Amino acid sequence: MTEMQNDPGRWSRLADATGFALNIHAEQTRKGSEVPYISHLLGVASLVLEHGGDEEQAIAGLLHDAIEDQGAHQEPIIAERFGARVASIVRGCTDADTLPKPPWRARKAAYLAHLETAGPDVLLVSCADKLYNARAIRIDLQTHGLAVFERFNAGHAGTLWYYRALAASFQRLLPGPLSAELATTVAELGQMATALDR
Structure with a gap:
């Protein structure tokens, strides 16, 4: 059995991007918790790789x-440091780059419409993002009950509407295990929320 050669250049751009993400998101925590925000970003990159993504998609x-979180000035920095493809995917995953953000419902409806013409790179990364979030909401719903929806601008009904719409879109636009798990997770969220609301 031949041992794999150690390639010092393999994943070096992903390592650089991890440091960059750690730096610009250093002070952020997950909504309504003390969990460092970087956990979400690492989780999304992991899902991208687990579902066939390449290094640039993981970045x-x-x-x-x-x-979305650090400002539109990050886009040219990302393009210069990680390339036009990475910057284009990040732009495609962004639902707002202004403060204050546009009204929630209109912004989410626009994002759903945007997915209809998004390329496979954006669909993969966006679906991984939404799956990670849905999993986290499911865990928090088990732990904290319906109070978890108080963290979200749209509350219980709006959050479930958005995730159901996302799941339906991704099943159609990106059929496969990733979107199937999103659909299953979102269905479980709805069932749990209904049971807790009785």
């Missing part, structure tokens, strides 16, 4: 919230 997974 975009790490940086998918950079424009």
